[in-house]
Amino acid sequence: MNWKRMTDQAIVDEMGRRVKQLRLQKRYTQKELAQNAGVNINTIQNLEYGRSVTLSVLIQVLRALKSLDQLDYLIPEVVESPMMVMERELKPMQRVRKSKKK
Known part of the structure; x- marks a missing residue:
């Protein structure tokens, strides 16, 4: 899937579709999933139908x-190379500066 070419809404739709597929694969009803997750059934429906939900949901x-x-x-977790660890220990990063465009 080319996520870069998708709109934000298309990504939300796809995530909802995948959650629904996973729910069906595990043989949960929306009501059962809502109860197990500690959320309202409307929240599960919103997620599956491509409506935004919070990250905690x-x-x-x-x-x-x-x-x-x-x-x-x-x-994915960022894994630092030994060189990056050494550089960080020598001089910890204080801030990130963008170079000025000419």
Whole structure:
């Protein structure tokens, strides 16, 4: 899937579709998932129908689906190379500056 070419709404729609597929695969009704996640059934419907929900709701739903480990694919952990560790220890980064455009 080419996420870069998708609009924000298209991404939200796709995420909702995937959550729905996962729910069906695990044989949960929307009501069961809502109860297990500690949210209202309307929240599950909103998520599945491509309406925005909070990140904490997504986490609750993934936890209820026993798929919280999927967050590693969403935002992988940054692994520092030994050189990066050494540079950071020598001079810790204070801020990021953008170079001026000419």
